Amino acid sequence: MRIWFPRLRARSRQPELVCQQVVELVTNYLEDALSAADRKRFERHLAGCPHCTEYLAQMRETIRLAGRVTAEDLTPGMRTDLTDLYRRWRAEG
């Protein structure tokens, strides 16, 4: 038996994305670098795929956690060196 989906056929010129493609497009999606058509395909896949939705959420969490990685504090040695540097620069005129 053959079922005909006229609307679906007319719309889907490009094949749907599979998970393995979606994970490779995640950064372009987050960076808003996908074409409008690809963005739609990406979001259509997410709507039906809890695993890729989870993957995307994990990427967002990864980015958030990376933003919390702190740099080391200024060491007393560097503070002294840089204060000296400032004073030498001032003396340059």
Place this chain on the structure above:
Amino acid sequence: MNWGGCGEAVIGDSRPPQSEGDTLPAMESDEGLLRRLRAGDEGAFVTLVERHNGAMLRLALSFVPSRAVAEEVVQDTWLAALRGLGAFAGRSSLKTWLFTILVNRARTTGVREARSVPIADAGPVVDASRFGPDGAWAAPPEHWIEEAESRIDAVKLSELLRIVLDTLPERQREVVLLRDVEELTSADVCQVLAISEANQRVLLHRGRAKLRRALETELGGAPR
């Protein structure tokens, strides 16, 4: 980050100071500090150093072979910034400007540029073995986001990410550092590193995927 200079008055700047939410006291803006620095205020310079030196050192370490050389590059950068103070028009943020000077200095100092560095390592960012023949997940990502908040403390998690960052290929590390750790815009990252938006995205993609994988391994118990 060292929030040195917290609590000092904000001078003549209507913009809200850059701060993480409402948990930190108002911090004098870089613009305000620059005005004081131009007026010859040594304290303003020290505050700027406290604010940016750690990030500059971390970035420099990605380009040069040793900490001693990295510290030299950072000092050269501060001196160049002081000498160029009159030319800094504020079109980019001070941080972006400092990073741009630093990367230029580091590249002329470092030995790395002599080697040819590929834009990215090849292959998919999620191992092909985790997908079935139809390209659908066979070993899907496990939940760990809630674990990131509760199972181990934030300091330990930061330490893990710091270690993973250090293991990334340099180009990936630089992009992830600037974009996700320092939270520069993609345009600023491209300016600092003198790379195209497309290259930046490729490097970011690979770097971020490795950080995610490290978190999954630590928190999710998923296959390595």
